[in-house]
Structure formats: structure tokens, C-alpha cells
Amino acid sequence: xxxxxxxxxxxxxxxxxQGAIPEFNKKNAICKYPFESxxxxxxxxELHNKTIQEYCKIGDVDNxxxxxxxxxxxxxxxxxxxxxxxxxxxxxxxxxxxxxVLFQEMMYLGFKPRIRLFNALLKxxxxxGLLGLAVKFxxxxxxxxxxxxxxxxxxxxxxxxxxxxxxDTWMVVNEMKTNGIQLSSFVYGKVIRLYRDxxxxxxxxxxxxxxxxxxxxxxxxxYNSIIDTFGKYGELGEALEVFEKMKQESIVPDITTxxxxxxxHCKAGDLTKALQLxxxxxxxxxxxDPKILMSLISRLGELGKWDVIKKNFENMTCRGRQEVGAxxxxxxxxxxxxxxxxxxxxxxxxxxxxxxxxxxSMFCVLANAYAQQGFCEQTVKVLQLMEAEGIELNxxxxxxxxxxxxxxxxxxxxxxxxxxxxxxxxxxxxxxxxTLMKAFIRAKKFDKVPEIYKxxxxxxxxxxxxxxxxxxxxxxxxxxRH
Numbered sequence: 001x002x003x004x005x006x007x008x009x010x011x012x013x014x015x016x017x018q019g020a021i022p023e024f025n026k027k028n029a030i031c032k033y034p035f036e037s038x039x040x041x042x043x044x045x046e047l048h049n050k051t052i053q054e055y056c057k058i059g060d061v062d063n064x065x066x067x068x069x070x071x072x073x074x075x076x077x078x079x080x081x082x083x084x085x086x087x088x089x090x091x092x093x094x095x096x097x098x099x100x101v102l103f104q105e106m107m108y109l110g111f112k113p114r115i116r117l118f119n120a121l122l123k124x125x126x127x128x129g130l131l132g133l134a135v136k137f138x139x140x141x142x143x144x145x146x147x148x149x150x151x152x153x154x155x156x157x158x159x160x161x162x163x164x165x166x167x168d169t170w171m172v173v174n175e176m177k178t179n180g181i182q183l184s185s186f187v188y189g190k191v192i193r194l195y196r197d198x199x200x201x202x203x204x205x206x207x208x209x210x211x212x213x214x215x216x217x218x219x220x221x222x223y224n225s226i227i228d229t230f231g232k233y234g235e236l237g238e239a240l241e242v243f244e245k246m247k248q249e250s251i252v253p254d255i256t257t258x259x260x261x262x263x264x265h266c267k268a269g270d271l272t273k274a275l276q277l278x279x280x281x282x283x284x285x286x287x288x289d290p291k292i293l294m295s296l297i298s299r300l301g302e303l304g305k306w307d308v309i310k311k312n313f314e315n316m317t318c319r320g321r322q323e324v325g326a327x328x329x330x331x332x333x334x335x336x337x338x339x340x341x342x343x344x345x346x347x348x349x350x351x352x353x354x355x356x357x358x359x360x361s362m363f364c365v366l367a368n369a370y371a372q373q374g375f376c377e378q379t380v381k382v383l384q385l386m387e388a389e390g391i392e393l394n395x396x397x398x399x400x401x402x403x404x405x406x407x408x409x410x411x412x413x414x415x416x417x418x419x420x421x422x423x424x425x426x427x428x429x430x431x432x433x434x435t436l437m438k439a440f441i442r443a444k445k446f447d448k449v450p451e452i453y454k455x456x457x458x459x460x461x462x463x464x465x466x467x468x469x470x471x472x473x474x475x476x477x478x479x480x481r482h
Contacts, residue, residue, distance in 0.1 A: 045071070049082045056085035061093060080111045087117055091124030094395075094427065099124055100133075119151050126159040129430045129461035134159075148179075154186055161190045161197075163430070164465030169194050183214075189221040196229035197465065204229045218249070224256050231264030236273075239264065255281075259289050266295045271303075275312065282315075294369055344370065344381040360391050367397060371404030376413070379404040395421070399431050406439030414439040428459065434467045441470060449474035 048071060055064035064086060068078055078086065083106045090099035103121055106113060118141055125134040141148070153176050160168040173191065176183060188211050195204035208226065211218065223246040230239035243261060246253060258281040265274035278296065300309050347366060367382040379401055387393055398421055405414035418436050421428050433456035440448040453471045456463060463471070 045076055045079075048076075049079045052078060052082045053085045056089040059089070059093075061086070061089040061095070064089065065098075077105075077109060080106070080113075083111065084113070084117055088120050091120045091127075094124070094128060096121070096124040096128055096130065096133075115146060115149050115152070118146055119149075119155060122152065123155045126155065128427050131159075131163075131462035132460050148175075150181055150184070153181060154184075154190075157187060157190045161194045162464070163462055164194070164197055164468075165462075166194060183216075185211075185216060185219045185222050188216070189225040192222065192225040192229060196225070196232055218246075218251075220246075220251050220254060220257070223251060224254075224260065227257060228260040228264075231260055234264075234268060236265060236268060236270065253284075255286055255289055258286060259292050262292050263295055266299045269299075271296075271299055271305075271308075274299075275308070278312070279315070344378045344385060348385050360386070360394075363389075363391065364396060364400065367400045367404075371400050371407060374404065374408040376401075376404045376408050376410060395426055395429055395432065398426070399429075399435050402432065402435045402439060406435060406442055409443055411439045411443040411445060428456075428461070430456070430461050430464050430467065433461060434464065434470065437467060437470045437474075441474060446474040446477045450478075 048067065052064045052067050052071075055061070055067070068082075068086065071078065083102055086102050087099045087106075090096070090102070099121055103113065103117065118137075122134055122137055125131075125137060138148075153172055156172050157169060160172060169191065173183065173187065176187070188207060192204045192207055195207070205226065208218070208222075211222065223242060226242050227239045227246075230236070230242065239261065243253065243257070246257070258277060262274050262277050262281070265271070265277065274296065278292070296312075297309060344366065363382055363386040367379050367386075370378040370382060383393060383397055383401060386397065398417055402414045402417045405411070405417065414436060418428065418432065421432065433452055437449050437452050440446070440452065449471060453463065453467065456467065
């Protein structure tokens with residue numbers, strides 16, 4: 001895309017002379033230039049704002065921010081709609097501090113943001129684990145008289161449940177009831193999940209009766225939560241009964257349903273049923289999740305059942321799943337350590353030869369496959385190949401790399417990746433710190449675990465249940481030593 005540049009301003013009519021400014025074709029997001037570079041045509045602030053909004057719509061927030069900087073340098077500001085687009089876009093890519101600055105600027109200029117913008121910023125804070133900032137933001141909302149809506153509460157619930165914060169979750173649920181906001185299937189699904197994660201699976205199932213009494217239909221999300229709850233606590237018979245009831249009520253299982261059933265049967269060692277479910281899923285026309293492929297391969301590989309792996313690969317190919325079959329075969333080679341695809345570059349080349357263009361998620365699955373085997377160098381190479389394909393390196397991939405070094409017992413390298421994350425301006429998240437803590441526990445460097453935990457809190461990340469458990473483990477070991 002050509003660089004946008006400006007000429008002089010005309011304060012009388014709020015127009016800006018320009019050399020070249022793109023006009024967007026909304027259908028295919030291709031920029032067109034309506035003015036010749038030396039035409040002397042003037043660009044109105046209205047068209048300028050429209051261009052900022054179009055950049056945001058196609059995800060090009062960097063160019064949108066450049067236009068904002070140029071506009072403000074000439075004494076103008078974006079309009080309220082542009083501010084909304086910018087805050088949404090920045091929040092969605094994790095640039096919450098910049099989004100907050102624009103939000104404060106918007107308030108200073110006298111604009112009155114709608115609740116949607118408050119929710120976008122709140123979601124951005126919580127997505128990065130910045131609970132302290134989120135709480136201050138909620139206080140500011142109350143001070144301004146902005147009432148929370150259904151979306152606000154669901155954003156809070158999503159975070160509290162993921163962080164294992166049982167009391168905070170119930171506080172939000174009770175506040176919703178007090179304010180007359182009906183609990184949706186989303187809310188019940190989250191509460192069921194929280195019960196599940198805190199070992200209260202019987203309460204989770206009991207909640208189903210409350211849902212029925214309120215006349216709320218059990219949708220796919222609630223069914224999936226119940227199935228996953230039974231599966232996690234080894235109640236596989238009950239999980240399958242709920243699965244059958246789900247189908248009887250004409251609710252079609254999705255990939256999440258199948259993934260849950262296959263994963264927990266694999267974990268319980270019932271590979272026969274896991275493979276049966278795996279086959280049924282494909283018969284329903286669903287593509288296998290690479291993560292599920294890894295679970296099956298890992299369990300079958302541990303038992304040396306490479307003939308079963310081969311048979312399933314052939315069945316997938318017969319069903320016309322050539323692309324998935326190619327990935328499956330290559331993951332088999334990684335787990336089987338046959339040597340053919342122990343080099344990440346060979347893996348990617350083989351995928352391309354099959355006509356399959358690797359995506360960001362596929363790179364992540366591949367990196368995780370190498371990481372689980374402790375192949376650190378190959379995990380690093382996957383990230384390098386990902387960058388070479390023009391895919392931006394993200395915190396998820398770097399967390400995978402920390403995990404790879406941790407599994408290999410190379411805690412110093414794991415720590416160096418964490419330092420790189422901070423130096424490169426990427427914000428560490430709760431998973432980063434938890435994975436780093438786990439690496440030091442594996443290396444029996446228990447004294448470092450409380451330091452990492454303290455750093456996580458000082459950064460503004462709220463520790464989740466796993467992080468708290470690892471801290472307690474480390475403290476118990478240190479106490480016994482003294």
C-alpha cells in the first residue's frame with residue numbers, strides 16, 4: 001500500500017490539501033487513489049475519518065494510527081465514530097494501553113462513549129490479565145453513571161471463570177440477578193465450567209435442574225459444558241448419556257463436543273471408544289482438530305500401536321481428507337521419531353507439496369508437537385519459518401517455546417525467552433508466567449517460583465488457579481528444606 005501523506009491545512013473550512021490518499025473499495029479492501037498525486041485536490045476531515053475507519057475494518061490499525069497522528073499534528077482530532085473504530089481495533093490486537101489513551105482523549109474532548117466502547121476496553125484489559133486496571137475502569141464507569149449491560153457481565157464472567165475466581169464469579173451472578181438481568185445459557189455454561197474446574201461436578205450437574213426450572217433451553221454450549229464436566233471427572237458413561245440426549249433433542253454436536261469426548265476417553269485409556277468417536281466425527285463431515293490428532297497419536301504411540309495409527313490414516317485418506325491426512329501422517333512421524341520429519345523445514349515443505357498452505361494455527365500445532373517431544377531447536381525453527389511466511393509472532397507461540405525449553409530441562413533458555421518477550425514490547429500473559437514457573441519446578445529451582453509469581457502480580461496479571469497451585473507446591477518444598 002502506498003504511503004499516505006498530507007499537504008497544508010485550511011482552517012476556514014476544515015479541509016486538508018493532500019497529495020495522495022486512498023479511497024477504499026469495501027468489497028475487496030483494495031485501495032484506490034481518486035486523486036492524482038499533484039492534483040491539488042483537498043481532503044475533507046470527513047473523508048479523512050472515513051479512511052481511518054476503513055483501515056480499521058480491514059485490520060490495518062498501524063496505518064489508521066498514522067493518519068490519526070498526521071491529523072492531530074495539523075490541529076484536528078478524529079470524530080467519535082473513528083475513535084470507536086480505533087479503540088475496538090487496538091483492543092482486539094492487545095494494544096490496550098494505546099486504546100486507553102485514545103479513550104481518555106475522547107473523554108477529554110467531550111465525546112460521550114457508548115457502553116459498547118467501555119466493554120471493548122474492559123475486554124482488552126482482561127484479555128491481557130490486567131485485572132487491576134479493569135477494576136479501576138469499572139469504578140470509573142460507576143462514577144460516570146454508565147450502567148453495566150449483559151455484555152459487560154458476560155465479559156467479567158468469562159475472565160473470572162477462566163481465572164478460577166469462584167467468589168468473584170458468584171458476585172457477578174448475584175449482581176446480575178439483583179439488577180434484573182436474566183441469566184443466559186452463556187452464563188450458566190460458564191458457571192458449570194467453574195464448578196467443574198473446582199471439583200464440584202455434582203453441583204455443576206445440579207445446576208441443570210435450575211436451568212430447566214427457569215425454562216431456559218439447554219443449548220449446545222450448556223450441553224458441551226456438562227459433557228466436559230463429566231469427562232474431566234471420569235464419569236464417561238454419564239458424558240455419553242448426555243451426548244445421546246443432546247442428539248435426541250436435535251442439537252447437532254460441534255467440534256467442541258467431539259473434541260471433549262475423544263480427549264477424555266484418551267486420557268482414561270479407553271482408546272477403542274476414542275477411535276470410534278473419532279470415526280463417527282468424520283462420518284458427520286467434521287474435520288479432525290489437529291490437537292485431537294496429537295492426543296490420539298500420543299496415546300497410541302505410547303502403546304506402540306503404530307498399525308492402528310496407519311489404519312486410521314488410510315481411512316482418513318479414503319474419506320477424501322487428504323489435507324488433514326497429510327498433517328496426520330507428519331505428526332505421526334514426529335511422535336514416532338522415525339526421522340523423516342524431525343526437521344521442521346521438511347514438514348512445512350511436505351505440507352506445501354500436498355497443496356496445503358500452513359496457517360498460524362497450524363504452525364502453533366506443529367510447534368507444540370515438537371515442544372512436547374522436547375525438540376527445542378525444531379520448535380525455534382517453526383517460529384522462524386512462521387515469520388518467513390509473513391505471519392506475525394505472537395505471545396501464544398512464544399509461550400509454546402518457553403514450554404519446549406521447560407520440558408527439555410533448559411530453564412535458562414526458557415527464562416531468556418521471557419526476557420525477549422518483555423524487551424520486544426509484547427505483554428506477557430498469565431500463561432507465560434505459569435509456563436515459566438512450571439519450567440523452574442521441573443528444574444527443581446523452587447526458590448525462583450515465588451519470584452516469578454511476585455513479578456506476575458507486579459506486572460498486573462492476576463494469577464490463575466494453576467499458578468496458585470504451583471506457588472503452593474514450591475513453598476511447601478522450600479519449607480521442608482528449611
